[in-house]
Amino acid sequence: MTFHITVQPSGHQFSCEEDETVLAAAMRAGVGLPYGCKNGACSSCKGKVISGSVSHKAHQQRALTPEEEAQGYSLFCCATAHADLVIEAREVAGSGDFPIxxxxxxxxxxxxxxxxxxxxxxxxxxxxxxxxxxxxxxxxxxxxxxxxxxxxxxxxxxxxxxxxxxxxxxxxxxxxxxxxxxxxxxxxxxxxxxGTFFVREDSDKPMVLLASGTGFAPIKAIVEHMIHAGSTRPMTLYWGGRRPQDLYMDALCRQWAAELPHFHYVPVVSNALAEDGWQGRDGFVHQAVIQDFPDLSGHQVYACGAPIVVDSAKHDFVQQCALPEDEFYADAFTTEADINKP
Ligand SMILES: Cc1cc2nc3c(=O)[nH]c(=O)nc-3n(C[C@H](O)[C@H](O)[C@H](O)COP(=O)(O)OP(=O)(O)OC[C@H]3O[C@@H](n4cnc5c(N)ncnc54)[C@H](O)[C@@H]3O)c2cc1C
Structure with missing residues (x-):
């Protein structure tokens, strides 16, 4: 059976088979719903069902709590439709530009x-x-x-x-x-x-880039892209690791900071050993951001890496630093173990 899905506020429409997820159907139709892990663990695809009904395949309760589900929220990456749907979701311009x-x-x-x-x-x-x-x-x-x-x-x-x-x-x-x-x-x-973790280039808000461990990978691509595009948008990169060696491209980040007046770099180490001789910032990387940016109301944040860091950053930046929730963009590096958690 085929259902008809309408996205609000854009009014975009697409069809969805009964055995496919709403996200899969949207991607097939080139409709840019936001998403990350596609496995019910990161919550990037969370939106609301305005009318119609869905059921959810296995997902992490942290990503969609029973209370949220009762209020009509849905993880579209693991939701299948039982009827025509009207859904509310913030679409991502440009996400369907390149063929998968x-x-x-x-x-x-x-x-x-x-x-x-x-x-x-x-x-x-x-x-x-x-x-x-x-x-x-x-x-x-x-x-x-x-x-x-x-x-x-x-x-x-x-x-x-x-x-x-x-x-x-x-x-x-x-x-x-x-x-x-x-x-x-x-x-x-x-x-x-x-994925839809890329820079929203229609904004000129200053950017806070937050990476934990190999979460640096997409952040590196983003910085290189901004450099290539000649952007002078202010960027502050916080890169966190347990020990200094986890910041495996520290020299490149320092080079960007030395060459670009609009780029700042703050390495943060949480568990340095005495032998590391670490003189820099310590503690949790997202807390360094909170110390330096108590007011994030005019910023965009791009965060990537360990799910615990991404989740803590989103929660604390919104609650403590007045970051608008929809200005937090992230890819949480969820694993099979995260997906199998209840
Ligand atoms: C959008 C996205 C982008 C990503 N990008 C990157 C990236 O750029 N770099 C990067 O390093 N990673 C990235 N990841 C994470 C990556 O996809 C893998 O999840 C990760 O590398 C682990 O894969 P694996 O097969 O080695 O481990 P898995 O087999 O997934 O296992 C992960 C860990 O959990 C344990 N485990 C497995 N199953 C269970 C279970 N049932 N119960 C308890 N423990 C279990 C394993 O022993 C292991 O330690 C990304 C993830 C996402 C969602």
Missing amino acids: RKMPSRVATLDKVAPDVIILTLQLPANEKLQYRAGQYIEFMLRDGKRRSYSMATAPDRDEPISLHIRHMPGGLFTEQVFSTLKERDILRFEGPL
Whole structure:
């Protein structure tokens, strides 16, 4: 059975089969609903059902609480329609501009830049180019239908191979392979570009960029894109890690700060050891932002990395710093373990 979906306030319409999610149907139709993990864990796709009814597949209660569900909120990435729907969602201009494609790629290089971070570059088939927006990600298609997401760390404007920053998660299906058996010239199939974590270029508000660990990857692409576009929009990057070595491209960030008058960089380390000799800011990275920006009412925030950091930042920036909720843009690096939580 096919249902008819109308998005408010845009009035865009699309059809949705009974066995597909509202988000999948919107993406198929090129309607730009916001989304991140596509797995019911990050809440980027949360919106409201104004009329009609949906049911939700397995999702994390943290992403959509039973109270929110009772009030008509929905996670469109795991909602299937039971009737024609009118939904309320903030659409993302430009998210459907580039086709989502499946492609084979070859591992070009594997560089270990920290004890638990590898930078992997991909070679695409001859004459193929992946068009994407800085901040978007691809999904590797693994055996048994499993998928794993990684954000492009290179700005699309730069004619460079796609590079990904991959953090080792011990026992993890894909990253164990990356850190042990994967080698140059191996073939990886992926689908992309995906996601709506990219700069809203219709705004000139100052930007706070918040990265934890390899959450730096899409932020790097965003900064490079802004540099390439000649933007002078103020940007302050907070990059947090447990130890200084987690900030594996610290020198590049310091170089941006030295060369660009509108760019500032604040590295933050939460668990430095005495032997690290860390002299910089310490504590949780999002709390450093709160100390420096007690009023975020005129800013946009772009946050990426560990779900706990992204969630805490959103909550505290909105509650304590008057950040408008819809000026917080994020990709939380949710994992299989997050998705399997109740
Ligand atoms: C939009 C998006 C973009 C991302 N971009 C990046 C990126 O640029 N860089 C990056 O490093 N990561 C990124 N991630 C995270 C990435 O997709 C993977 O989730 C991560 O690399 C782990 O994959 P894995 O297969 O190695 O681990 P998984 O198999 O997913 O396991 C993750 C961890 O959980 C444990 N685990 C697995 N299953 C269970 C379970 N049932 N119960 C308890 N524990 C369990 C494993 O031992 C492991 O430690 C992104 C995620 C999203 C959603």
